[in-house]
């Protein structure tokens with residue numbers, strides 16, 4: 001378990017731009033070292049803000065997009081192309097403007113896909129896809145993601161792991177179907193904490209006043225069932241990327257200000 005590191009940026013926009021630059025560097029380094037890279041995307045405003053910032057920076061061309069594997073931490077279980085799906089929003093923000101290898105873009109199943117409206121079968125299918133991509137040196141039936149990004153909800157949820165609900169209590173499966181999520185839509189597919197913890201690095205994105213309580217709770221030793229973000233950590237690194245508004249309830253001693 002890696003102790004959380006915190007970086008606090010002046011505002012939401014700068015956090016997105018700085019996180020995008022950080023992701024570019026991480027992917028470029030991974031590709032230089034191993035020839036490819038593997039990243040898990042997150043939905044939500046902060047996650048999509050990072051993708052939009054990345055699309056806008058010339059440095060994006062330093063990434064060999066054809067050698068990048070993209071996965072999702074969660075997905076809203078809706079029909080293909082639904083504007084509310086995380087993959088739809090990621091495509092609009094960035095993916096449709098870079099030369100990805102379609103075979104390396106691993107979207108979670110849609111509710112009109114191969115599993116129909118059976119979200120549990122869809123989750124099992126994605127778990128099988130992850131297991132097929134895992135190598136002998138990986139930690140369990142998921143590939144060693146270089147970076148797994150997670151937006152943090154105001155209630156401290158990450159991916160579609162909501163406080164006290166069954167999905168956050170899962171200790172065996174890597175992907176589960178979520179029923180009755182408090183954040184619409186109610187039916188979702190989500191990585192579980194064991195899958196999240198297989199990542200080399202986990203980055204939690206929390207910007208905006210509405211994340212201040214969640215950040216304070218998750219970083220103050222709360223349990224992962226009550227505060228799922230507290231259970232999201234990487235094997236090598238756990239990084240909280242915040243803005244000053246989201247960090248406003250944190251003890252000042254927890255972080256040096258990254259931006260003036």
Ligand SMILES: O=C(O)[C@H](O)[C@@H](O)[C@H](O)[C@H](O)COP(=O)(O)O
Nearest residue numbers: 043044045046151152153158159
């Ligand atoms: O499907 C989703 O909604 C996301 O994956 C979810 O986990 C999101 O990241 C958080 O709810 C934060 O969302 P915001 O950044 O919009 O607050």
